């Protein structure tokens with residue numbers, strides 16, 4: 472779910488980018504060739520376009536803290552028109568929620584009266600208000616981008632992050648790849664040099680221009696401890712997840728580490744003496760050194776059984792997962808959950824700090840099974856996975872993933888051959 476969230480965020484960020492070309496040109500192309508959702512009007516489109524007088528649209532970007540009143544004032548438009556539009560229905564109400572990165576454009580007739588207003592919500596979404604003597608009409612315009620596939624592959628030199636960047640993947644995509652495999656690969660601690668990964672994903676285009684990345688469809692990770700392939704699949708209930716070719720979920724019941732691997736300091740050492748207790752044996756968890764304020768996630772779904780402060784632990788949170796498991800998080804800078812609260816895996820429960828007996832900002836993390844401390848790093852592999860595809864759904868799963876698998880394999884083969892010819896050339 473986190474991975475899906477990350478990519479959605481990425482898309483949203485991409486879509487916030489507003490067109491710089493004249494708005495009228497874009498409007499025409501929308502109507503002609505794209506999937507435009509507009510109420511049907513009785514007209515002959517061609518004739519209409521010839522007869523319609525040239526209307527000049529002006530566009531204003533929404534700045535930080537701008538309200539619709541500010542925008543109207545800046546455009547020198549009457550506040551009465553604004554009120555009429557807002558009160559014209561549900562679409563009108565949405566105008567009260569405008570955000571930086573969006574824009575408003577407007578058109579006046581030859582007498583200077585406002586006749587049209589557009590709220591550009593994203594590259595793909597806008598609302599248009601037409602003002603006539605008979606009232607105000609609102610059209611929601613949603614464009615469908617063209618989706619193309621893209622394939623990238625990389626070999627890790629120093630880190631997954633740098634390798635991904637070199638291959639041309641965005642930060643969000645690299646985080647998503649790490650998220651997909653985080654149940655099976657420990658990106659924090661395992662040496663990863665020489666490992667290789669490849670990704671098949673979607674790119675979104677509008678009028679030939681790239682406007683963002685879509686979903687990751689397939690990914691493969693090749694390392695010391697084996698090869699893992701994951702396909703994106705939406706199950707019968709509509710839940711999106713990544714699964715191995717035989718339908719086993721890539722997601723584990725628990726996160727391998729309750730913080731993002733990119734934030735954890737590389738000098739982290741499992742066997743180091745506890746700086747305050749000064750003995751290894753007494754240390755029953757893992758210390759993750761990370762900058763103060765780094766978000767800490769619930770390792771799995773569960774319920775907060777304790778959230779408080781003590782002299783030794785500082786700010787702490789304990790979470791019960793099912794009958795058998797408890798995870799503990801100590802020395803937090805801030806707590807973000809309350810006792811008794813239900814939490815979802817990867818929900819933020821606090822941030823890294825150095826409260827209590829701690830020399831510097833770090834998360835002290837413990838994992839208990841039936842009240843016994845276990846090594847959080849290795850216990851994850853012994854615990855059950857999150858649910859896999861139901862036997863009855865396997866036919867549907869295979870039907871959805873097999874074409875992707877073939878395509879993915881074809882890309883990999885092509886790139887492998889390119890590599891070989893490049894090697895021979897040297």
Ligand SMILES: [Zn+2]
Pocket residue numbers: 745754756757758834835836
């Ligand atoms: Zn510790």
